Amino acid sequence: xxxxxxxxxxxxxxxxxxxxxxxxxxxxxxxxxxxxxxxxxxxxxxxxxxxxxxxxxxxxxxxxxxxxxxxxxxxxxxxxxxxxxxxxxxxxxxxxxxxxxxxxxxxxxxxxxxxxxxxxxxxxxxxxxxxxxxxxxxxxxxxxxxxxxxxxxxxxxxxxxxxxxxxxxxxxxxxxxxxxxxxxxxxxxxxxxxxxxxxxxxxxxxx
Numbered sequence: 001x002x003x004x005x006x007x008x009x010x011x012x013x014x015x016x017x018x019x020x021x022x023x024x025x026x027x028x029x030x031x032x033x034x035x036x037x038x039x040x041x042x043x044x045x046x047x048x049x050x051x052x053x054x055x056x057x058x059x060x061x062x063x064x065x066x067x068x069x070x071x072x073x074x075x076x077x078x079x080x081x082x083x084x085x086x087x088x089x090x091x092x093x094x095x096x097x098x099x100x101x102x103x104x105x106x107x108x109x110x111x112x113x114x115x116x117x118x119x120x121x122x123x124x125x126x127x128x129x130x131x132x133x134x135x136x137x138x139x140x141x142x143x144x145x146x147x148x149x150x151x152x153x154x155x156x157x158x159x160x161x162x163x164x165x166x167x168x169x170x171x172x173x174x175x176x177x178x179x180x181x182x183x184x185x186x187x188x189x190x191x192x193x194x195x196x197x198x199x200x201x202x203x204x205x206x207x
Contacts, residue, residue, distance in 0.1 A: 001165065001200070001201055001202060001203030002073070002074060002122075002123055002124040002165050002200050002201065002203075003201065004026060004029040004030055004031055004074070004197055004200065004201055005029060005030030005031075006030060006031075006032055007026070007030075007031045007032065007073050007074050007123075008031070008032055008033045008034075008035075008071045008072050008073055008074070009026050009031050009033070009034045009035070009072060009073075009074035009075070009076065010034070010035040010037070010065075010069050010072045010074070010075045010076065010113070011023050011026070011034060011035070011036050011037070011076045011078055012037050012054060012056060012075075012076065012077055012078050012079035012106075012109060013037065013038065013078045013079035013080065014034070014035070014036030014037055014038065014051075014076075014078065015036050015037075015038040015041060015042065015051060016038070017189060018078060018128070018171075018189045018192060018193065019036065019076075019078045019079070020036075020189070021189035021190050021192065021193040022076050022078060022193045022196075022197075023036050023049060024190070024193070025190065025193035025194050025197055026074075026193075026197065027046070027048055027049070029197055031048070031074075032048065033048055033049075033050065033071075034048060034049050034050075035049075035050050035051075035052055035065075035068075035069045035072065036049055036050070036051050036052070037051070037052050037053065037054035037065065037079070038051065038053070038054070039053065039054070039055055040053070041053055052065055052068055052069065053065075054079070056079050056101055056105025056106065056108060056109060057097075057100045057101055057104070057105050059108055062105075062108045062109055062112050063112060065109075065112070066112040066113055066116060069113075069116075070116055070119075071120065072113065072116060072117070072120065072123070073117060073120045073121060073122075073123035073124070074123055074124045074126070074200070075109065075110075075113045075117065075123070075124070075125050075126065076126040076128070077106045077109050077110065077125065077126060077127045077128060078128045079101065079105060079106070079109075080101060080102045080106075080128065081097065081098055081101045081102065081141075082098075082141045083095075083097070083098055083140060083141065084139070084141070085139060085140070086137075086139050087139050087140060087143070090139070090140060094140070095140040098140040098141060098144050099140070099143075099144050099147065101144075102141070102144035102145060102147075102148055103144050103147045103148050103151060106127060106148055106151070107151055110125060110127075110151075110155055113125070114159060114162070114164070117159075117162070117164045118162040118163075118164065121163070122162055122163030122164045122165070123164055123165070124164065124165040124166070124167060124200050125155065125159065125164055125165070125166045125167070126167045126169060126196065126200060127148060127151075127152040127155075127166070127167065127168050127169065128169050128171055129145050129148055129149045129152065129168055129169055129170050129171065130142065130145040130170065130171050131170050131171060132145055133145045133146040133148075133149050133170070134146070149168060149170075152166060152168040153168070156168075156205060165200070165203065165205070166205065167196070167199060167200055167204060167205060167206065167207060168205065168206045168207070169196050169199075169206075169207045170206065170207070171192065195207065
């Protein structure tokens, strides 16, 4: 298990929606410093938050982030995209872009920060999956999140020796801009973030 109080954390996609809720929840639970990334970051009014640029589809961008955030012991792999088109109707470039961000982008972050987490005592890697991983008709998004789930399960085994807690989060619809056009009840981002961090502190591997 990993303590939030006194930690230094990184949240990808941390300046809007669920990522922003994670930043706020980390601070409420006593994190000393939080790095929040965005493609085009804006400064935070909170001195405990450092905003940094990140494009998870660009290895150079991920490498530069790791060089700046070498003190982290919690990484929340939250950045993602959702293109609501069917597999046979979407342009192939849109499907490739979905996997490039949701699977390979998250893996780039994990690979770049694994040695940092090891050097800082093991820490935790939190991967944001989706309940749509096992939903029929969820198209490229669901398929990408299912692939990311599989990646997380492999990372959990590979990072066990260095003492890194790997947490997979199977998220339902949270009330964010990404799913604003979808009908039905949605989870409050603050509630989701709090539940996930409780799971981290309890030593859980899935939430």
